[in-house]
Amino acid sequence: MASVVVALSCAVAVGAAGCTGDDRDGFRPGAADVGDPYVPGHGNGGYDVKNYKLDVRYDPATDRLTGRATITATTTQDLSRFDLDLAGLEVGAVTVDGTRARHRRDDRELVVTPTDGLPRGRPFTVVVDYAGVPTAVTDGELGSGGFLHTADGAVALGQPDSAATWFPVNDHPSDKASYELAVTVPDGISALSNGVPGPTSSADGWTTWRWSERTPMASYLSTLVIGDYRVVTSRHAGQPMVTAVAASLPVNGGAARSLARTGAIVDFLATRFGPYPFESYGGIVVADDRIRYALETQSRPVYGPAFFANDQPNSGVVAHELAHQWFGDSVSLSRWGDIWLNEGFATYAEWLWEEHDGGRTAQRTFELQYAATDWSQPSVEPGRERMFGTAVYKRGALAVHALRRTVGDDTFFRILRTWTTERAAGSATTPDFVALAERVAGRQLRPLFDAWLVGGAAPTLP
CATH class of the missing domain: 1.10.390.10 (Neutral Protease Domain 2)
Structure with a gap:
């Protein structure tokens, strides 16, 4: 009879002391793993993310990142608690629909228990304040990835591991969402990401760069590239095109000449695959030799420097990553x-x-x-x-x-x-x-x- 008494107590006051654990009057925790054997521990169940709004500040001098993630989602079950993937960073406060929620860390999981259970089909908003020195992924299938500190900034990149090293996320491509990003960095360096560029603003020696990807994006396709870059902003087919090459690479060299063909390659691929699926174009070439791959980060692929060795152009790799905008990204x-x-x-x-x-x-x-x-x-x-x-x-x-x-x-x-x-x-x-x-x-x-x-x-x- 003791178990019946506990259940009745929780039914009367879901979220009361002793009722914030697992099952609560039919409410149960979301899965802490989406169940994909290729990425054990990645992804979570019980909800579907609609939007990530990320406001981060990064200081290359200290390699410290502070952030606030506002995540809008909808429950897919009667939810007593849920997980977000987050590697290494410290969490300050978590709220769910404006009310302080309990949270704890379980390795790379951030476990959030709201005060009240969330009924199936209900939209909700979780806000996470976090900070720390982000971590790299040195044993990834492609090589180094995650959040990599560089000589002049940082690069957040990788497949299948990267997103959870710099923001809390449901880290599996089966749960796609739109993104809004505001990233604040010291004056004089660039902060590049996915999607349509927004206005920049400066104050007290810091500049805030804004980006918006409104078309749903898989988490591993998000990127953040900070440092000294030659950034070219133009328009193609009526939409913004942003290309950037690390300033340490040759001016008008093989990398820049390859990125300059982005529009022509996209137009050709559209004749084969159908209309280009996003609201912006571009590409970024980094100079860090740890990045030995190119990745189809949505609307703005990132290329490692080895693809343009001896300062030679390489339009083939550009075609490969741009084709992913249809096959893999959209x-x-x-x-x-x-x-x-x-x-x-x-x-x-x-x-x-x-x-x-x-x-x-x-x-x-x-x-x-x-x-x-x-x-x-x-x-x-x-x-x-x-x-x-x-x-x-x-x-x-x-x-x-x-x-x-x-x-x-x-x-x-x-x-x-x-x-x-x-x-x-x-x-x-x-x-x-x-x-x-x-x-x-x-x-x-x-x-x-x-x-x-x-x-x-x-x-x-x-």
Whole structure:
């Protein structure tokens, strides 16, 4: 009978002493892990984020960041408590709908218990004040990432790990949200991020830069680049374009010349994939050698310096990251095991761009890559240690071209444009793509995808 008495007490006063733990009159905690085996501990359940409003201040001299995150979300269950992902930083105060909430840390989890349970379907706002020295991710699948202190500022970047190193977040691409960012840094350096630039303002030796990404964005696609950059702001197709190159890199060098082709490459890709899905364009080239990759950070990809070695231009990597704006950013992953949906199509876009730019044809690239492929490695569910392996990129692109060869150009590009239109601003899986391709083509295609994506032997050429 004791358990019945406790339950009745909690029903009378949800949130009273002794009633702020787990189940409370049908209210229960949200999951502390979204359940994706490629990123254990990432993501949370019980709510769907609509918007992140981030107000941060960063001092490169001390490497200290202070921030306030205002997170607007809607519950997806009767919620007694919920988690946010946050690595390393200290939390001061947390409120839910303006009322102080209990909070505690559990490794990289921030566990928040509101005074009252939150009914399913209810919008709510949580405000988190936090501060500290942000941490890097030195063992990430791509290499160094997270929040990296640099000689002149910082770079927040990485896949799949980065966002939780500098703000509290539901850190999985299946929960996308819009973003507003105000970042305050010392006068004389830039603070660059995603989306449309807003007005800057200065006071007492500090400048606040403002950015807004209104189209839903996966958390790993957020970025913050602070330092000495040559920033060029222009317009393309009526929308803002912001490109930036680290000031330590050559003026009008290979990096700058490559970024200058952003508009032309986007326009070409739009003829193949459909209208560009965001409200701004651009790219950023950093000078930190720890960043040995390029990443499709939404609307403004970030490129490591090695892509422009010996000061040579590289429009291929620009085409790859810009293709991700459709495949990966607008249409995101529901689970990381389907990452070929991002990388296979972006790699294929490189083949298309090379052909368009007067180089080798996509068919010839397909033939060469087919002969060089290790067919024992699958593109779908490659395993966490191979999620950025050649099977994901190159074998994935082979499957895309095999689809094209099978259904013909008209149907193939109609499949791609239907995918980017119907799934825009959402998340999807491999079965979703196969089903859509079969619907548009009006024929069965699953055996084709099975052979080219997961079969253990070289498939028959179509």
